Amino acid sequence: MSYRIQRRPSAPASTAIMARIGAAASALVIAGSILRWSGADPLALGRHVLAQSFGSRFGLEDLGLMVSPLLLTGLAVAVMQRIALWNIGVEGQFYGGAFGATAASLYLSGPAWAMLGAMAVAGCLGGMIWILVPTLARAYADVSELITTLLLNFVAILLVYYVSTGPWLDRATHQLASTPRIAARVPSIWGTVHWGLPIAMALAVMLAVLFGYTPWGYEVRISGANPEAAPYAGIPMRRRIIAVMLLSGGIAGFAGALELAGTVHRLQGGISNNYGYLGIMVAVLARNSFLGIILSATFMAVILNSGIVLQTQGLNANAVLAVTGLILILTAIGDEAAHYTFIAFDQRAA
Numbered sequence: 001m002s003y004r005i006q007r008r009p010s011a012p013a014s015t016a017i018m019a020r021i022g023a024a025a026s027a028l029v030i031a032g033s034i035l036r037w038s039g040a041d042p043l044a045l046g047r048h049v050l051a052q053s054f055g056s057r058f059g060l061e062d063l064g065l066m067v068s069p070l071l072l073t074g075l076a077v078a079v080m081q082r083i084a085l086w087n088i089g090v091e092g093q094f095y096g097g098a099f100g101a102t103a104a105s106l107y108l109s110g111p112a113w114a115m116l117g118a119m120a121v122a123g124c125l126g127g128m129i130w131i132l133v134p135t136l137a138r139a140y141a142d143v144s145e146l147i148t149t150l151l152l153n154f155v156a157i158l159l160v161y162y163v164s165t166g167p168w169l170d171r172a173t174h175q176l177a178s179t180p181r182i183a184a185r186v187p188s189i190w191g192t193v194h195w196g197l198p199i200a201m202a203l204a205v206m207l208a209v210l211f212g213y214t215p216w217g218y219e220v221r222i223s224g225a226n227p228e229a230a231p232y233a234g235i236p237m238r239r240r241i242i243a244v245m246l247l248s249g250g251i252a253g254f255a256g257a258l259e260l261a262g263t264v265h266r267l268q269g270g271i272s273n274n275y276g277y278l279g280i281m282v283a284v285l286a287r288n289s290f291l292g293i294i295l296s297a298t299f300m301a302v303i304l305n306s307g308i309v310l311q312t313q314g315l316n317a318n319a320v321l322a323v324t325g326l327i328l329i330l331t332a333i334g335d336e337a338a339h340y341t342f343i344a345f346d347q348r349a350a
Helices: 013-037 042-054 057-081 090-107 112-130 132-141 145-165 196-213 215-225 237-264 275-285 292-311 318-338
Strands: 002-007 188-190 340-345
Touching: 013 042, 013 318, 042 057, 042 292, 057 090, 057 196, 057 237, 057 275, 057 292, 090 112, 090 145, 090 237, 090 275, 112 132, 112 237, 132 145, 132 237, 196 215, 196 237, 196 292, 215 237, 237 275, 275 292, 275 318, 292 318, 318 340
Parallel strands: none
Antiparallel strands: 002 340
């Protein structure tokens, strides 16, 4: 009896999950080894990180604040993956949403609940507008959304920098490169943790139901799995692409509006904190499962919060990005490895 390695069309869920856990653990071990090599004590740093992140209310509130935007940007990426498209421009749509919500705050007036509603709508529209050109280019000219969405990120970032240091600059304080503080804020549910967290979790459940149990979601999944056969089944591919891409942009824009109204409270450069880019990793870690993104966003929030704690111990901020990149690479390797298995065969019969 001999054995050979064979690739399977799809990896079993349990094997894929173990591969992800192994990838994350391996990345942490490698990062710990590098810290040891550089003269630091990784175990002491680990205990310090755990104590600061989970041992105090302040640390838990920070985690709660980070989970909301990571969860929403991860959902924005996962939505596009349902139709086999990549949204690399979540960062730009996040800025577009924050821009739209700020405009609503500056130029509209009314009671707080009405302003929050207007800012949420404006945020969603801002994200949808920012992905509109890549959407039309993809739907009508088959232009890759990878390039168009990515390039618009830089435009959005520069636009926000321009308005927050120019036309919308806070003239009262003037020393801050930001707009005035917005009038309406998302109410808190626990300390600094606001209602954005349960809203984002509820949205994950709604998307899971929409794409998993409705005819529309079924058609989107069929369109993504077999775009050549979908038109023969009567599925309007172009309309599905437009709807899914705009939905993805709207979620990313809503994330920007929520970050503005719930956490930052004024538009400024760097408001995203790379949440858009990290959302890609959140979705990949969860294998684009809407409910799984809740866990992967929490895990990523722990990594980010750990980086902040480690910076107080004198480590470079880029170390966090290096660890997240390492996790992504090892996850990709684990994903591919999970597809392979050993097959026993009788060599004499062969």
